[in-house]
Amino acid sequence: xxxxxxxxxHFDGKFYVAFCAxxxxxxxxxxxxxxxxxxxxxxxxxxxDAPKEFLDQYQEHPLIKTLDFxxx
Numbered sequence: 001x002x003x004x005x006x007x008x009x010h011f012d013g014k015f016y017v018a019f020c021a022x023x024x025x026x027x028x029x030x031x032x033x034x035x036x037x038x039x040x041x042x043x044x045x046x047x048x049d050a051p052k053e054f055l056d057q058y059q060e061h062p063l064i065k066t067l068d069f070x071x072x
Contacts (some may be wrong), residue, residue, distance in 0.1 A: 001055065001059065002059065003058045003059060004058060004059065004060060005020050005022050005023065005043070005058060006020065006022060006064060007019065007020050007021070007034060008021065009035060012028075015028040015029060015030060015031050015035070016028060016030070016031060016032050016034070016035040017035065018035040018036055018038065018039035018066060020038075020039060020042075020043055021042060022058055023046055024034040024040050025027075025039065025043050025046050026039075026042070027039040027041070027042045028040070043055075051059060062066075
C-alpha cells in the first residue's frame with residue numbers, strides 16, 4: 001500500500017521543521033534533507049501501530065489549498 005501524505009517545511013531560525021498534515025507528526029533537522037529523513041522515521045514509527053482502516057483514507061492524493069489573507 002502506498003500512502004499519499006502532505007508534508008510542509010519551514011525554518012524556525014535554527015532548524016527546519018517538517019510537518020505531516022494528515023497524521024499530525026512533526027520532526028526537525030539542521031537542513032531540509034535531514035528534516036525530511038527525520039520526519040520519515042517519525043511517520044514510520046507512528047504507522048507501526050496505526051490500524052489499516054485508518055490508513056485507507058490516505059491512498060489518494062489530498063486536496064491542497066492555500067488561503068490568502070490581507071493584513072491591515
